[in-house]
Amino acid sequence: GENVEQHPSTLSVQEGDSAVIKCTYSDSASNYFPWYKQELGKRPQLIIDIRSNVGEKKDQRIAVTLNKTAKHFSLHITETQPEDSAVYFCAAQDDKIIFGKGTRLHILP
Amino acid sequence: GAVVSQHPSWVICKSGTSVKIECRSLDFQATTMFWYRQFPKQSLMLMATSNEGSKATYEQGVEKDKFLINHASLTLSTLTVTSAHPEDSSFYICSAGQGEQPQHFGDGTRLSIL
Numbered sequence: 197g198e199n200v201e202q203h204p205s206t207l208s209v210q211e212g213d214s215a216v217i218k219c220t221y222s223d224s225a226s227n228y229f230p231w232y233k234q235e236l237g238k239r240p241q242l243i244i245d246i247r248s249n250v251g252e253k254k255d256q257r258i259a260v261t262l263n264k265t266a267k268h269f270s271l272h273i274t275e276t277q278p279e280d281s282a283v284y285f286c287a288a289q290d291d292k293i294i295f296g297k298g299t300r301l302h303i304l305p
Numbered sequence: 306g307a308v309v310s311q312h313p314s315w316v317i318c319k320s321g322t323s324v325k326i327e328c329r330s331l332d333f334q335a336t337t338m339f340w341y342r343q344f345p346k347q348s349l350m351l352m353a354t355s356n357e358g359s360k361a362t363y364e365q366g367v368e369k370d371k372f373l374i375n376h377a378s379l380t381l382s383t384l385t386v387t388s389a390h391p392e393d394s395s396f397y398i399c400s401a402g403q404g405e406q407p408q409h410f411g412d413g414t415r416l417s418i419l
Contacts, residue, residue, distance in 0.1 A: 230407055239398060239410040240349065285348060292339060293400070293408060297348045 198223040200288050202296025209276055210304050217271045217299045219286035226288040229262060229269045234283045234298075243284075244271070276303050308332055309401050311411025319419055320391060326384045326414045328355075328399035334379035335401035339408065340372075343396040355382040355399075389418045 199222040209215045221229075227248040232240035246253045246260045246269065253260050259272040273280055281303045286296040308331040316324050328338055336357045341349040353374055354362040361374035371393075373385040382401075386393055398413040 228405070237396075237413075237415075239412050242407050242409075245407055289408075292351060292354055294351065295349045 198226055198288055198290065198292075198294040200286060200294050200296040202286050202299060204299060205297065206300045206302070208302040208304055211276055211278060213276055215271075215273045215276055215280070215301055217284055217286065217301075219269050219271075219288075219296050221267050221269070221288040221294075223288065223290060224264075224267070225290045228289040229260070230287050230289070230293070231260060231271050232285045232287065232295075234285060240285060273301075278303050278305065309399065309409045309411045311399055311414060313414060314412055315415045315417075317417045317419065318389065321388055322418075324386045324389055324416060326386075326397055326399075326416075328382045328384070328401065328411050330380045330401045330409075333401075333403050335382075335403065336379060338376060338382040338399055338401040340374065340382070340384050341398045341400070343398060343413075345396075349398065352384075355384075357382075386416065389416070391418045394418045 202219045230245040231243050233243045234240045244255050244258050244260050246262050257274045262269040283298045283300050285298045287293045310329045312327045338355040340352045342352050343349045351364050352367045355374045355376040357376045363369045376382040394417050396413050396415050399411045400408040402408040
């Protein structure tokens with residue numbers, strides 16, 4: 197079955213700097229790659245997603261890149277703000293979604 | 306946009322009790338829903354895929370007799386934790402989506418077994 201690895205597990209960046217979170221997946225049949233932001237005790241919120249026929253997608257300060265050959269995908273957050281502090285999960289989906297272990301992002305003042 | 310409602314949001318009960326959690330798609334039909342469990346500071350672990358009108362598909366290591374799933378209609382799936390014990394205490398969350406559209410998550414149910 198699908199296996200999703202996510203790094204780093206914890207990331208601290210200065211406010212205004214960029215944050216990058218990386219994931220790899222194992223199942224070449226996976227064709228949809230969402231990223232979720234989860235605040236403590238709340239549901240995961242979809243922040244951006246990418247499908248396997250696209251290499252890059254951007255939405256304001258958030259971008260995602262996908263390398264199908266290498267089975268890598270990454271989340272980039274630019275100009276980080278305090279409200280970006282949360283846990284971020286990558287996921288890979290074919291017929292079901294498998295999540296990475298999460299990255300706890302701390303934005304330092 | 307698509308909304309998924311999950312109920313109850315919080316349950317505290319005694320060991321040995323069975324607890325039912327409901328997941329509803331409010332403005333769309335969902336032939337498939339997913340149930341996850343999340344322990345503190347950990348990721349969402351897929352427990353099972355709930356299929357409307359047929360048996361659920363359970364992930365490896367998840368006891369189907371312990372976690373009963375019923376998907377009797379296109380808008381409702383239920384997860385029943387039978388004879389719950391303290392180790393079953395966790396955050397349970399469902400998701401649903403339409404076709405290739407993104408999954409939408411319920412608000413989750415925090416289950417505490419005393």
